[in-house]
Amino acid sequence: MPELVFFSGTMDCGKSTLALQIEHNRSARGLQGMIFTRDDRAGEGKLSSRLGLVTDAVEAADGFDFYAYLVDRLSQGGRCDYVIVDEAQFLAPEQIDQLARVVDDLELDVFTFGITTDFRSKLFPGSQRLVELADRVEVLQVEALCWCGARATHNARTVGGVMVVEGAQVVVGDVHQTGGEVGYEVLCRRHHRRRMTAATARAATLSPDVLPIGPA
């Protein structure tokens, strides 16, 4: 039975790498997939992994209709054996419904990849719809780690290393940013709640305020 699968996790846990591996293994066996993405850091129409691999993809912008696109392709004699969708958190809920219809009516496997929650630990609308509709939600096995060594479960947005909690839900960016730019850092829940990033934890350790105060 074809399936709608949501591979989810924090930023930087290997989702795009897995998408490229699934594509590689299937195309090596003669299957032909369609790859879609939305707002990848590498630019429009790209699916990229931090391991350096990148492939072309169809950009699924606002209003893009997955079901209509695939019906059109197939009815013109084009081939499609499976579908890969990266950065699925950025899709509208209606687009996730279209992907479910691709599975049910066109009988194609659809593999989606994305982060579940945003920098305020709220569900992205696309991810919420995937959790509601997917046949399977798979949490990636490679653990991204918080600076404290615990499993990272949350995404923090940072400016100059300091966690921010105000701003637009969507701001394309990367982890390990230096300087004053907007960046991201993955944290465990405890440190996300305390807004404690690697930089602020380091600063707190160095601060004289936290040194033990004893008799002179």
Ligand SMILES: Nc1ncnc2c1ncn2[C@@H]1O[C@H](COP(=O)(O)OP(=O)(O)O)[C@@H](O)[C@H]1O
């Ligand atoms: N230089 C490196 N050597 C080995 N693994 C790396 C290196 N750089 C990144 N990675 C791996 O790639 C993962 C990020 O992969 P990527 O597919 O870009 O993540 P995601 O799509 O989930 O944001 C990291 O968690 C790490 O495991």
Ligand SMILES: Cc1cn([C@H]2C[C@H](O)[C@@H](COP(=O)(O)O)O2)c(=O)[nH]c1=O
């Ligand atoms: C937490 C969070 C992330 N984003 C953006 C930042 C990146 O461009 C992508 C995630 O990509 P990755 O391949 O999983 O690293 O999402 C955002 O726009 N808003 C957020 O709150």
